[in-house]
Amino acid sequence: MERRLISRDRLGEMLMGTYTVYRETLSKPILEIWWKLLQGKSQEDVERSFGIYLNSHTRLPVPADIIGLIEGTDEEKAIKALNMVEEAMEKYGAWKSVVFSDPLIHVVIGQTGGWIKVCRLTEKDYVWWAKDFRERYRILLRYPDENREIPERLPGYADLENRRNGLPESKPVMIGFGVQKEAIHVEGRQEKAISGSARRIP
Template sequence: MRADEMPAFKDLLTDAMAYYGKDCSAFTLTVWWGALQGCELEQVATALQRHAMDPERGQFAPKVADLVRVLQGTSTDRAALAWGKVHEAMSAVGAYRDVVFDDPAIHAVVEDLGGWPKVCRTDTRELSYLQ
């Protein structure tokens, strides 16, 4: 979000908290603004709406972590996406060429597993354990 979107963000968060009968203090606004700075205002509005519609968590006022989960997914979701990237690269690139992933954590894990060639040569039956 850009600095000029702060008033709209304040209105959005104040309205969302009012829906749950909660006040939005200056401290609360500062914490939320800092945590969601890298997101677009429309994304935040959509995440707040999705939180409100969540049958399990939507009955309670959202915390920053609730919106981060909606916007970025859980760690399990991110791990599954990362494995999908590795698995796709294994078949598309192979063991004899270098691969560059968009997430440095994937590279760290591949190195911990013995390096790219070793990961690519893993027996198909062993892939679920590797994952």
């Protein structure tokens, strides 16, 4: 199930309530700043983070406070990414090609043998792979590289067969993109918003 992204109206309602609690006035310019920084976040994450903040702080939050709660620590981010991979493996397996909203997942899976190999790991091997995934993911977070090559998609069996037979690649499964996130498949390529200016491998 795809996550629902926070809407401008819903964010405005939450901020109006929050500012009222702290006896402050929410202006349109301030709302616009919040919206620019939080658009693209899931509604569930934003609501949860505001709840956590209001239960533990006595000052008015700034965007960095909420973003920090949403994104969590590097380990939390790695676990969240791994959970996304596990769900995709269970739902789609090695047959379908996949595109994750998080480009670092592509990097780690590419480094560890590719989508098909990962999906075929035994239960014992997967335990070690999952640990390796988290470690690699944390390193990528700590040492970002704008020139790092990121696979555009993680090919499954279907696309490998298509390539062998000279057929066009099939449309991949988009994973982790919210219902409001636009992901357009054009001539076998995925055009999507990904942070950074890393080069893409077709």
